[in-house]
Amino acid sequence: MRIDPALLLVVLVLAVPFIVELRTVAAWVGIDLSLLQTVLIGVAILGAIVVWAVTGDSGGNGPESAS
Amino acid sequence: MTSYIDQFPEEARLVKAAMVSAFLALAVGATFGLLQVLHRTGMVRVLSSADYYTALTAHGVLLALTFTIFFLVALFTWGITTSLDRNLPSMRFAWGWYGTMVVGALMAVVAIFAGFLTEPPTLLGEELSASVLFTFYAPLQAHPLFYLGLAIFVIGTWIAGYDWFRTYWAWKREHPDERTPLPAFMALTTMLFWWLSSVGVAIAIVVFLLPWSLGIVDSVNPLLTRTLFWFFGHAVVYFWLMPAYMLWYILLPKLSGGKLFSDPLARVVFVLFLLLSTPTGIHHQYMDPGIAEGFKFIVMVNTMFLLLPSLLTAFTVVASMEHGARQRGGTGKLRWLGKLPWRDPVFTGMALSGLLFAAAGFSGMINAGMNINYLVHNTFWIVGHFHLTVGTAVALTFMAGSYWFIPQVTGKPLWNRTAGLVQVLLWFLGMVFMSNAMHRAGLLGVPRRTAEPQYESFAFEGAIGSVGELDAQVVLGGTLLTISTVIFLVTIVMTMLGDRGEVPDNTYAGTLSGPEHSPAILDNLKLWTAIAFVLIVLAYSLPLAAIVQRGGLFGPGIDGITRVLPPIDTIGGLVEWVVGR
Numbered sequence: 085m086r087i088d089p090a091l092l093l094v095v096l097v098l099a100v101p102f103i104v105e106l107r108t109v110a111a112w113v114g115i116d117l118s119l120l121q122t123v124l125i126g127v128a129i130l131g132a133i134v135v136w137a138v139t140g141d142s143g144g145n146g147p148e149s150a151s
Numbered sequence: 152m153t154s155y156i157d158q159f160p161e162e163a164r165l166v167k168a169a170m171v172s173a174f175l176a177l178a179v180g181a182t183f184g185l186l187q188v189l190h191r192t193g194m195v196r197v198l199s200s201a202d203y204y205t206a207l208t209a210h211g212v213l214l215a216l217t218f219t220i221f222f223l224v225a226l227f228t229w230g231i232t233t234s235l236d237r238n239l240p241s242m243r244f245a246w247g248w249y250g251t252m253v254v255g256a257l258m259a260v261v262a263i264f265a266g267f268l269t270e271p272p273t274l275l276g277e278e279l280s281a282s283v284l285f286t287f288y289a290p291l292q293a294h295p296l297f298y299l300g301l302a303i304f305v306i307g308t309w310i311a312g313y314d315w316f317r318t319y320w321a322w323k324r325e326h327p328d329e330r331t332p333l334p335a336f337m338a339l340t341t342m343l344f345w346w347l348s349s350v351g352v353a354i355a356i357v358v359f360l361l362p363w364s365l366g367i368v369d370s371v372n373p374l375l376t377r378t379l380f381w382f383f384g385h386a387v388v389y390f391w392l393m394p395a396y397m398l399w400y401i402l403l404p405k406l407s408g409g410k411l412f413s414d415p416l417a418r419v420v421f422v423l424f425l426l427l428s429t430p431t432g433i434h435h436q437y438m439d440p441g442i443a444e445g446f447k448f449i450v451m452v453n454t455m456f457l458l459l460p461s462l463l464t465a466f467t468v469v470a471s472m473e474h475g476a477r478q479r480g481g482t483g484k485l486r487w488l489g490k491l492p493w494r495d496p497v498f499t500g501m502a503l504s505g506l507l508f509a510a511a512g513f514s515g516m517i518n519a520g521m522n523i524n525y526l527v528h529n530t531f532w533i534v535g536h537f538h539l540t541v542g543t544a545v546a547l548t549f550m551a552g553s554y555w556f557i558p559q560v561t562g563k564p565l566w567n568r569t570a571g572l573v574q575v576l577l578w579f580l581g582m583v584f585m586s587n588a589m590h591r592a593g594l595l596g597v598p599r600r601t602a603e604p605q606y607e608s609f610a611f612e613g614a615i616g617s618v619g620e621l622d623a624q625v626v627l628g629g630t631l632l633t634i635s636t637v638i639f640l641v642t643i644v645m646t647m648l649g650d651r652g653e654v655p656d657n658t659y660a661g662t663l664s665g666p667e668h669s670p671a672i673l674d675n676l677k678l679w680t681a682i683a684f685v686l687i688v689l690a691y692s693l694p695l696a697a698i699v700q701r702g703g704l705f706g707p708g709i710d711g712i713t714r715v716l717p718p719i720d721t722i723g724g725l726v727e728w729v730v731g732r
Contacts, residue, residue, distance in 0.1 A: 090494040090572060094503070097576045101583045104624075111615045119620055 258300025351382025407475025415669030496571030500551025532593020585628025
């Protein structure tokens with residue numbers, strides 16, 4: 085696992101503000117997203133983070149190598 | 152292994168009692184928060200709209216004053232005794248100030264809750280009620296019991312401060328050449344500006360509002376009492392926030408596995424708050440007529456200076472966390488973040504609260520700017536802002552800190568660390584949803600402090616999404632926050648009901664750069680207090696004089712003391728007669 089499961093939870097939670105404001109940012113560039121579309125994109129982003137986290141290794145920065 | 156209860160068993164009982172008082176206030180106050188969210192959005196209406204102000208008063212007083220201040224007196228008692236390695240001089244005296252605070256809080260709460268009754272009981276010839284919010288602006292009038300309760304509560308905190316100072320003076324006599332330990336320095340500087348600023352609210356209550364509610368004076372000058380409230384009202388924000396800062400400075404680096412980056416910078420930050428907390432209050436009154444724009448501009452400049460200590464804090468705390476992570480073997484520009492103890496709810500809760508405080512700082516800058524403030528002042532934006540400051544930076548830090556302190560004062564290990572972690576994450580998530588929607592609704596002009604934010608024949612229109620979607624987001628956030636509060640309370644109760652076991656040592660972070668690297672003048676509390684006093688006089692003397700000159704002490708054209716003069720005349724006549732003989 086690339087990151088500690090607790091850190092994965094934190095990263096998922098930290099992604100939420102960005103997803104919430106996604107519609108605003110998209111509107112700036114002329115893309116109007118509905119609530120449903122925003123939710124679906126949000127779920128896709130969170131899913132991608134989970135996939136990224138569970139594949140690969142920590143590169144020495146995971147908690148298992150903590151001194 | 153030595154926990155706080157092993158070192159200071161008597162003080163641990165007091166700290167535990169104060170924390171439990173805080174948690175009781177949190178439980179009741181948070182319940183009203185959910186009711187308000189559901190009511191305003193029209194999802195579920197348990198209360199009548201006529202009772203909304205009463206609920207809002209209970210929510211504000213219980214959370215913004217009672218929860219926060221009970222927790223911080225517990226924290227400062229811990230900080231003073233632990234860092235000076237010294238008992239309080241008298242536990243009977245200490246229980247005395249705690250009892251004073253409890254009595255004051257109960258008096259205010261009883262007055263508020265009586266407002267929910269269809270036929271409130273009568274006391275002192277008046278119906279018991281206090282639906283005046285935690286700002287208690289005149290001409291809204293509460294029952295005298297409410298004002299008296301608040302005054303007694305504040306006096307309890309003053310006596311607590313005196314208790315900490317005399318503990319410090321006793322320590323100083325024995326250690327004349329030593330620098331004040333950082334936690335004690337933080338508690339004492341915070342207490343100094345609390346004393347300076349709460350004089351304003353004490354005068355507002357004792358001289359004006361209480362006599363007015365008792366019928367001794369006929370009227371008050373609302374602008375004067377509002378200004379006296381905000382004399383204290385912005386400093387109280389820092390009275391809540393400084394304990395959170397204290398935990399970020401002395402616990403976060405330790406939990407990260409390292410040391411505080413700079414003790415001198417931390418001292419500078421607390422001195423700056425002592426200097427600038429009070430002469431900034433008028434920035435809450437940009438929309439008030441009767442205060443000249445020039446005074447408001449000066450206060451705006453003072454307020455912008457307050458960004459400096461917060462930015463210094465952000466730098467110092469993050470640098471300390473990075474140091475800790477690198478001590479644990481973290482590498483890279485950002486990959487060291489993976490080495491931080493994210494499984495620990497104490498660390499994660501405090502780190503996330505600091506992050507949301509950064510967002511609160513940005514919205515705070517908008518509030519502090521005179522011209523932009525006009526756009527958002529009476530809107531839901533402000534509610535979103537202070538739910539990020541006191542509702543997250545302070546409340547989440549206190550909750551996360553409780554997972555460290557309750558084991559310290561009970562000797563019992565934390566019941567369930569995973570539950571604690573889920574709780575702090577849910578709080579962050581709930582607050583992101585709720586405060587984001589509040590800020591955005593405020594930009595549309597949706598008002599605050601009302602049960603009925605929609606008007607007839609008028610609809611707020613969102614540039615992106617609808618008001619209904621924002622309402623749903625507020626309800627989602629409020630619900631998550633309520634679930635988080637329940638998990639927190641269950642975790643605390645289960646911990647307190649558990650068996651004694653192994654708990655962390657009662658220690659705080661060491662420093663990379665200690666007090667020996669800072670000039671001794673930083674510890675000269677008399678000097679900084681004198682400068683703070685001068686700044687307050689400069690910021691407030693002219694505005695207060697102008698307010699009194701224009702509107703009088705008790706309102707335009709009202710001498711306000713018609714009921715006071717006859718007895719004074721009688722006493723005066725008696726004195727003349729005695730002296731004449």
